[in-house]
Amino acid sequence: MQQPGSTIAANRFGLGARPGELAGIGGDGRDWLRAQLTHAAPVVGADSLAPTAQLLGEAFALQRQIQAERRAGADVQQKLPQYLKPIYIAEATARLQQAVSTDRPFLERLTQFWSNHFAVSIDKQYLAGLAGGFEREAIRPHVLGNFGDLLVAAEMHPAMLMYLDNHLSVGPHSAAARRASLRRRGERRVGLNENLGREILELHTLGVGGGYTQADVTAFATVLTGWSVGGGNGLFASGPPGRFVFRPDHHEPGTQTVLGRQYRDLGYEQGMLVLNDLAQHPSTAHHIAVKLARHFVADDPPPALVERLARAFTEYGGNLPAVYRVLIDSPEAWAEPLGKYKTPSDFIVSSYRGLSLPVQAGKGALAPFELLGQRTWQPGSPAGWPDASADWDGASALLKRLEWADAVGGRLGSRRDAADLAPQLLGANLTEATGTALRRAATGAQAVTLLLAAPEFMRR
Amino acid sequence: MSLMKRREFLHLGALAAAGGTLVTSRLCLARAAGDRRARFVLVILRGALDGLAAVPPCGDRDYAQLRGEFALRAPGEPRGALPLDGFFGLHPALAFLGESYAARELVVFHAAASPYRERSHFDGQDVLENGTPTPHASQSGWLNRALAQVPGTRRREAGVALGQNVPLVMRGPAEVASWSPSKLAGLDDDTLARITDLYARDPLLSVRLADALMADSIVAGSADAMAQPAMAAGAGAGPGTAGTAQGAQTPRPQAAPQYAEIVRAAAGFLRQEDGPQVAVFDTTGWDTHANEGGAEGQLSGRLAALDKGLATLKAELGATWKDTAVLLVTEFGRTAAINGTRGTDHGTATMAWLVGGAVAGGRVVADWPGLSGRALYQGRDLMPTLDLRCVLKGVLEEHLGVPARALETTVFPDSERARSLRGLVRA
Numbered sequence: 005m006q007q008p009g010s011t012i013a014a015n016r017f018g019l020g021a022r023p024g025e026l027a028g029i030g031g032d033g034r035d036w037l038r039a040q041l042t043h044a045a046p047v048v049g050a051d052s053l054a055p056t057a058q059l060l061g062e063a064f065a066l067q068r069q070i071q072a073e074r075r076a077g078a079d080v081q082q083k084l085p086q087y088l089k090p091i092y093i094a095e096a097t098a099r100l101q102q103a104v105s106t107d108r109p110f111l112e113r114l115t116q117f118w119s120n121h122f123a124v125s126i127d128k129q130y131l132a133g134l135a136g137g138f139e140r141e142a143i144r145p146h147v148l149g150n151f152g153d154l155l156v157a158a159e160m161h162p163a164m165l166m167y168l169d170n171h172l173s174v175g176p177h178s179a180a181a182r183r184a185s186l187r188r189r190g191e192r193r194v195g196l197n198e199n200l201g202r203e204i205l206e207l208h209t210l211g212v213g214g215g216y217t218q219a220d221v222t223a224f225a226t227v228l229t230g231w232s233v234g235g236g237n238g239l240f241a242s243g244p245p246g247r248f249v250f251r252p253d254h255h256e257p258g259t260q261t262v263l264g265r266q267y268r269d270l271g272y273e274q275g276m277l278v279l280n281d282l283a284q285h286p287s288t289a290h291h292i293a294v295k296l297a298r299h300f301v302a303d304d305p306p307p308a309l310v311e312r313l314a315r316a317f318t319e320y321g322g323n324l325p326a327v328y329r330v331l332i333d334s335p336e337a338w339a340e341p342l343g344k345y346k347t348p349s350d351f352i353v354s355s356y357r358g359l360s361l362p363v364q365a366g367k368g369a370l371a372p373f374e375l376l377g378q379r380t381w382q383p384g385s386p387a388g389w390p391d392a393s394a395d396w397d398g399a400s401a402l403l404k405r406l407e408w409a410d411a412v413g414g415r416l417g418s419r420r421d422a423a424d425l426a427p428q429l430l431g432a433n434l435t436e437a438t439g440t441a442l443r444r445a446a447t448g449a450q451a452v453t454l455l456l457a458a459p460e461f462m463r464r
Numbered sequence: 465m466s467l468m469k470r471r472e473f474l475h476l477g478a479l480a481a482a483g484g485t486l487v488t489s490r491l492c493l494a495r496a497a498g499d500r501r502a503r504f505v506l507v508i509l510r511g512a513l514d515g516l517a518a519v520p521p522c523g524d525r526d527y528a529q530l531r532g533e534f535a536l537r538a539p540g541e542p543r544g545a546l547p548l549d550g551f552f553g554l555h556p557a558l559a560f561l562g563e564s565y566a567a568r569e570l571v572v573f574h575a576a577a578s579p580y581r582e583r584s585h586f587d588g589q590d591v592l593e594n595g596t597p598t599p600h601a602s603q604s605g606w607l608n609r610a611l612a613q614v615p616g617t618r619r620r621e622a623g624v625a626l627g628q629n630v631p632l633v634m635r636g637p638a639e640v641a642s643w644s645p646s647k648l649a650g651l652d653d654d655t656l657a658r659i660t661d662l663y664a665r666d667p668l669l670s671v672r673l674a675d676a677l678m679a680d681s682i683v684a685g686s687a688d689a690m691a692q693p694a695m696a697a698g699a700g701a702g703p704g705t706a707g708t709a710q711g712a713q714t715p716r717p718q719a720a721p722q723y724a725e726i727v728r729a730a731a732g733f734l735r736q737e738d739g740p741q742v743a744v745f746d747t748t749g750w751d752t753h754a755n756e757g758g759a760e761g762q763l764s765g766r767l768a769a770l771d772k773g774l775a776t777l778k779a780e781l782g783a784t785w786k787d788t789a790v791l792l793v794t795e796f797g798r799t800a801a802i803n804g805t806r807g808t809d810h811g812t813a814t815m816a817w818l819v820g821g822a823v824a825g826g827r828v829v830a831d832w833p834g835l836s837g838r839a840l841y842q843g844r845d846l847m848p849t850l851d852l853r854c855v856l857k858g859v860l861e862e863h864l865g866v867p868a869r870a871l872e873t874t875v876f877p878d879s880e881r882a883r884s885l886r887g888l889v890r891a
Contacts, residue, residue: 127749168753169753169754169805169807172754172804172805173804173805174804176804193532193802193804193806194804195803195804195805196803196804197753197754197803197804197805197807197809198803198809198810199753199809202583202810206584206586212582212584212586212587212599218582218583218842221583377629377644384748385511385585385748385751387585387586393668394603394629394630394635395629396629397629397668397672398625398629398630398642398644398672399630399641399642399643399672399673399674399675399676399679400642400643400644400676400679400680401629401642401644402669402672402673402676403673403676403677403680404644406651406656406659406673407650407651410651410652410655437661437662437665438662441658441661441662445658446654450654450655450658453651453655453659454655454658454659454662457659457662458662459662459663459666459669462669
């Protein structure tokens with residue numbers, strides 16, 4: 005008889021139990037969770053996935069080549085998508101492989117949480133080739149570190165700078181802007197872009213209603229002018245291709261006031277100081293606490309839990325493992341066994357883990373995510389994927405899950421014994437009705453389908 | 465058993481399991497059109513559509529300078545805007561809307577906004593959908609609350625949401641159907657029946673499954689309806705019918721691009737005599753912060769696709785178009801001036817469109833504030849002069865028959881300042 009704690013640990017904090025995992029966790033799921041926080045975060049794809057700088061440098065070169073050929077009169081097809089697509093497939097497949105095989109699924113879920121918090125989306129040019137590198141380079145190394153470091157790493161990464169257009173943002177009174185306005189020909193304007201500044205305040209740190217105004221957005225965007233990427237075109241060509249570069253001549257000169265504080269113009273340090281203050285702002289602590297509580301406990305997070313997490317965030321200076329420990333120790337987190345409806349990604353990954361499905365190479369492995377409406381790294385907005393039941397529990401979405409479950413059952417046939425697996429995956433959550441239904445299934449395939457369709461499997 | 469009949473059977477079973485009442489078949493096809501029943505489609509354009517680009521105020525003397533290289537030329541000039549009322553134009557990519565205006569089936573609204581004045585997509589869409597002045601003030605949407613008040617809709621599912629999940633505007637006490645295109649083969653009867661049993665005591669899943677099967681059967685039924693004439697016409701029918709002929713073999717819509725499928729499915733639902741009266745879907749990609757383009761470019765391409773979808777909707781609705789009103793809204797507009805990356809940032813007031821056979825169109829409704837420095841909201845955005853709720857109230861009241869009392873209380877709480885804008889639909 006499985007203890008309820010182990011089921012919640014594996015299925016809600018983790019990514020879904022694998023056969024035998026619940027027995028291994030034993031009575032108190034909390035020790036198992038704490039143990040996952042002690043060693044350094046894993047590195048993914050070290051020998052198979054290229055660094056962003058290299059990929060982006062190549063992409064820029066390819067794009068320039070196409071433009072040159074077109075200017076010379078050749079009718080050249082756009083080649084960039086064909087260059088980027090295989091990168092996306094390799095990265096997303098590696099991520100799935102990691103999620104399916106990891107022994108530290110709590111850490112992996114945290115990684116996906118932060119990756120979604122600092123969301124980029126592949127529907128923007130170049131991002132298909134960058135989203136994976138972003139998660140590996142900016143997010144993973146800091147999940148067990150400090151929020152301030154995570155924030156800086158995310159905002160300096162070329163993927164984020166390009167996703168939110170900051171790499172083209174130029175101070176209106178900067179040297180570059182003055183030069184541009186003196187040029188006789190060409191109407192190309194250079195100027196400020198507010199997107200990154202706004203989204204850092206609204207989504208990454210303070211949160212909506214966290215106390216910033218439109219003036220703060222503009223001022224912060226101004227602070228971030230010159231934060232860019234090397235190796236682009238025209239004005240944006242300088243610096244090592246595909247890497248963060250600060251262009252002093254694009255940076256708006258002068259002191260800026262953000263949230264009532266003045267920041268002298270110290271070049272890119274100006275931005276670093278603002279980010280440092282944002283990381284320590286009480287609204288940020290609250291915002292992060294709400295998101296963590298919503299993701300790991302309930303759509304409507306208990307206020308006492310949020311309060312406790314926010315306090316820990318502030319008291320420990322943004323030390324993330326300290327916050328995670330407070331979450332693990334909170335009674336609210338263990339009260340409701342099936343408190344969260346699974347997102348499509350949760351549903352797919354837990355199916356893979358529970359049924360020991362092999363991750364195919366190539367885009368075959370990624371098809372279910374597209375089918376069920378959560379294509380990896382394509383939330384479509386910097387707000388990332390939403391995290392409440394009402395966002396995912398639509399009728400047609402359910403039918404798609406059931407149809408996919410049916411296809412999985414059809415592929416596996418009687419090679420899996422669903423009735424035998426069910427207690428191993430669902431532990432104390434397995435109801436008698438479901439157990440009976442599995443034993444009475446007409447075929448092995450149908451039993452697998454019913455296991456994935458079961459209400460206890462639809463939630464975590 | 466044909467696939468259609470099976471689904472109907474299982475649907476009835478699923479409803480019984482969920483404790484619902486049996487409903488009569490929804491699969492009977494169009495009777496002679498005698499009774500007019502209003503149809504309403506809400507299209508949410510997510511991402512803050514640039515109203516000044518979609519409906520350029522060509523007659524405004526500050527327009528060209530603000531928009532620089534992206535300013536659209538006046539109607540009549542090469543690649544110029546399409547003509548409206550002499551002051552405003554339509555983006556040249558919006559051919560169908562242009563024709564609709566000429567045919568008096570389009571009302572254009574401008575300098576319109578919800579009560580929301582910040583610039584967060586997330587909160588802006590929430591206010592657009594929740595029908596109150598404040599983000600997150602309600603877990604339900606104005607359209608769902610309105611549906612509960614439409615006379616004669618005691619039965620379930622007067623509305624359908626098309627897309628992966630039900631948007632906030634359609635969530636609430638009234639039950640609505642949902643549908644989205646699928647690529648997998650259907651589940652077999654027996655498995656479906658067993659799953660239905662598993663869900664018997666789960667309040668959420670049992671209802672969702674029942675809804676999904678019902679929605680599926682309506683679309684499967686309409687796909688058949690579309691296919692029949694093509695089959696009768698024979699194999700030599702024109703290129704346009706090839707797809708639907710194949711559709712008759714497997715009663716599911718063809719695997720066409722998502723948006724086209726959704727539009728066709730919406731039409732399929734609304735054409736039914738006993739089907740939903742209201743359909744909602746959304747489109748994205750309007751957040752043009754960089755390289756927005758002018759007469760051509762990113763935004764232009766998206767507008768053309770949107771316009772084409774509306775033309776398809778009209779074609780697919782057939783005779784039902786004359787009873788239909790389609791309202792297109794977005795959460796807010798964009799900056800009046802172009803930004804440093806040849807795009808626009810988040811703004812405030814913007815345009816809205818009401819198009820359909822039931823619409824008393826051929827005019828622009830706008831109290832134009834101008835675009836001079838002083839006229840702009842916070843010195844950067846088009847100033848709002850029309851509360852979008854006035855338009856919503858007018859349409860709900862006169863087109864769908866929602867009682868005025870209900871509009872002022874449950875549907876749009878705290879909306880005394882927003883007077884219902886009447887006269888938008890034909891008598």
